[in-house]
Amino acid sequence: MTQLDSDQIKGVVKERYGSLARTASEASGDDCCGTDCCSTASSEEALTLYSSAETQDLPAEALAASAGCGNPTALASMQPGETVVDFGSGGGIDCFLSAKAVGPSGRVIGIDMTEDMVNLARANARRLKLSNTEFHLSDMEDTPLDENTADILISNCVINLAPDKDPVFREAFRILKPGGRLMVSDMVLVDDIPEDQAADTSNWVACLAGAEKREVYLGKMRDAGFDGVEVLSETPISGDEGWRSSIRSMNIKAVKPAS
Numbered sequence: 001m002t003q004l005d006s007d008q009i010k011g012v013v014k015e016r017y018g019s020l021a022r023t024a025s026e027a028s029g030d031d032c033c034g035t036d037c038c039s040t041a042s043s044e045e046a047l048t049l050y051s052s053a054e055t056q057d058l059p060a061e062a063l064a065a066s067a068g069c070g071n072p073t074a075l076a077s078m079q080p081g082e083t084v085v086d087f088g089s090g091g092g093i094d095c096f097l098s099a100k101a102v103g104p105s106g107r108v109i110g111i112d113m114t115e116d117m118v119n120l121a122r123a124n125a126r127r128l129k130l131s132n133t134e135f136h137l138s139d140m141e142d143t144p145l146d147e148n149t150a151d152i153l154i155s156n157c158v159i160n161l162a163p164d165k166d167p168v169f170r171e172a173f174r175i176l177k178p179g180g181r182l183m184v185s186d187m188v189l190v191d192d193i194p195e196d197q198a199a200d201t202s203n204w205v206a207c208l209a210g211a212e213k214r215e216v217y218l219g220k221m222r223d224a225g226f227d228g229v230e231v232l233s234e235t236p237i238s239g240d241e242g243w244r245s246s247i248r249s250m251n252i253k254a255v256k257p258a259s
């Protein structure tokens, strides 16, 4: 396990994603993308997770901040009128796709602990003139949301960045309504990675060092109370030579029992 402490990890994560948000906020159509997001080489690579139909109407400043490893909105079967919460909403890309899916009668709530990201996401929501989407500056482990708020909780390449995953899944469970769905895209390990790599802060901010072993990750979801925990798909990451071959991008679903 890592020798880094929790505050140190959260500090470097905020620094890295604050910097990405500031770069993205200056984006224009031709010069849109930051570099070194998540495990991908650039936000341009993260954007390959989305169809052009999904991204064509989004602001360049939202696309430039994209740092995910999946497209959880596309997998969540969102219905008009539903309430969606996004843990680690970044520049807001998945919230904006969700806002379209749930429509004006629905509600989308993005949660992010990095102030510059929340400011960027709010500016992007204004650009899109969205009235059903809000962003909160908060740790996902302890949000200001009431229990039983969400029909769907999504998260895209974020939970790996949490030093302790248990409180994240407990908070997701608390926020979801009975019968609510969890749809997560995240980096997960299929084998151990070397200790020196796990203790390297640059690997943490790149969504690699904080990845949890698959069985442990799924076990933590079940321990939080989730049923129907299932890996829908797993994909090797780019540049997957050496120790990086132990890491996969996974789409994982679960449900909060109806009673």
Ligand SMILES: C[S@@+](CC[C@H](N)C(=O)[O-])C[C@H]1O[C@@H](n2cnc3c(N)ncnc32)[C@H](O)[C@@H]1O
Pocket: 013, 014, 017, 037, 038, 065, 066, 067, 068, 069, 087, 088, 089, 090, 091, 092, 093, 094, 111, 112, 113, 114, 117, 138, 139, 140, 141, 155, 156, 157, 158, 161, 162, 207
């Ligand atoms: C790799 S980026 C992904 C952003 C977004 N989901 C996307 O797909 O573009 C990770 C984001 O999660 C946020 N984050 C990391 N740990 C967090 C935590 N414990 N609570 C809230 N936000 C967190 C970071 O500030 C950053 O904006």
